Amino acid sequence: MKVEVFEMERMQCTWEREVDYEFSESGVHPLHLNELLEGDDEVKEFLASPLGYPHADGTPKLRSRIAATYRNVITENVFVTNGSSEANFIAAWSMFEKGDEVVIMVPNYMQTWGLAKTWGLNVKPLKLREELGWQFDPEDIKSLVTKKTKAIQVCNPNNPTGAIMAPEQRKALIDAARDSGAWLLSDEVYLGAEREAPMTESLWGYHDKTLITNGLSKAYGMPGLRIGWLIGSPEALDEVKPHHDYLTLTPSMLSDRLASLALEPERRKRILARTRSILQKNYPLVREWMEAHGSMFTHVPPAAGAVCYIKYSLDINSTVLADRLRKEKSVLVIPGDQFGMDGYIRIGTGPPKDYMHGGLNRIDELLNELKAGERTA
Template identity: 35%
Template sequence: MTLEELISLEGIDVETFFKRYANLRLDYGAIEGSYEFKQLVANLYENVTPDNILQMNGATGGNFLALYALVNPGDQVISMLPSYQQLYDIPKSLGAEVKYVRLQADDNWNYDLNQLETLITAKTKLITLNNANNPTGTWLNRDQLEKLVQIARGVGAYVLVDEVYEPLIQRTNFTPIVDIYEKGISVSSLSKSYSLPGLRIGWTATNREIADLFRKYRDYTTICGGVLNDALAVVALKHREEILNRNRRIVSENLQIVKKWVASESKVSLVLPQAVST
């Protein structure tokens, strides 16, 4: 999405938009994100207040901060594979033992909760996943997540979920992990589903205790986003449905092209993605 396309959603041109901010001080700004940003993001969840929304440098910044704050040498982390590499390789670099719930093509890449039950132990500090999954496009619905939470709660494990593709899931039985688990960490951004990776704006949504822990670690890692980026992020969040409807249409059209090509290639098979754009 271009800068002009984004700003036009406000009903003004680029020049007028930037005149609004001509006297904006280019200091650190609101370290955790402006109040308007935090309020708009909090509105995406059922059980999160603006105080517990922390603006991050994309979802990668949120994932990194969560892993850096929670994982210690000797901890056990359970990730899904395939998944976003950050979610299992950073724990490894921090000295954790990483186990994998392995998604299988012959099971349509679905997450196997029975595998999780066999892997989890009293040493398990954290379970990581992305929902919807990148790269397979599968996702866990509310019932599946509630079963996962029950397993995690049994050993007191945190659950970190990268939810950047959630906005592309047009189903009522999806739920963010933070809304159903006291030790759940929802991470998202404006990059993938919103087509705005150049803003480098993401966030974490947690309870107060976890948010306060993250605050202690962010000062010398991610610090903050940019003040102009925050202003543009607010525009995107105010016009969320317009942007997502545009992007869902593009994804749907592109998927039809892929399906047509696969149908014409005898040596190619495909498990169709359910949610993501990769």
């Protein structure tokens, strides 16, 4: 079967380890193992871990700790996966049939969009509007969602904009799902990566037909563990599990152990505080860099996630701009084309500050060359 190419992931997988400055990542600078393990006894216990198969749906300890981070969730509502991308995939695979109607928030992490196109679904975009602070118009969802709609898929907090869904939009979304009987699929992998706001409330618990996906990659700074999860009713998870059997079967035993440590309540608080601190230090740096360029850049300040979604006024296609930055300056950014929106780039704000300065200086070099070219054209 031919698949819709996942342009962003293909670009990242190809180039993210080949550049001097990797600004395509949307999570904070990753933790090191010695920052997670505390004390000699904990290190010894981890090194004594057996290298067998773990529980297929995650160990009870890990599932219990995940459940404790939600309201009205028990262990039976949790299914552990290899990253949140696998959670997104098996949720969609278990649910959709060719010809189904699905409403998908855009811009978004375009995985479900690509799968829907590959499988021949009728995809209806729910557009976030920059003039509304990257919120959707509640009237739009009323017109898009019908009794034929199989699912509504959202990303909250949003990638690439960093917006958190406002109360009016939350209510409109939940009302639309309830009234239509559609499934609500909510990608919440940036929950906990709020820069100033309180932690975003999950959409769990407001509609019976809900599946939540999340993981440790973004807000927790541990993408290398490849631990994600699904939150759903036991009956809904039973529909998902047979699809998982055709993929990775189980999470990694070592990753399961480390994830359990990371989600110990006090340690989790420290990890998320680290994330907030990084975002609070780095966003002003990027904002000041944009302001130094005058009217070239505009943006809506991101509320969450290590991302800044930037509109630019240069007369150059976003993919061409990203390719030139990679080839000429060894900097990797995400072009807006990969979210269906030319004229934008997404810059990651999670690296160390010195690294951020170095990469932004490289971008400046190309911007100055482009501006000089426009003046002489």
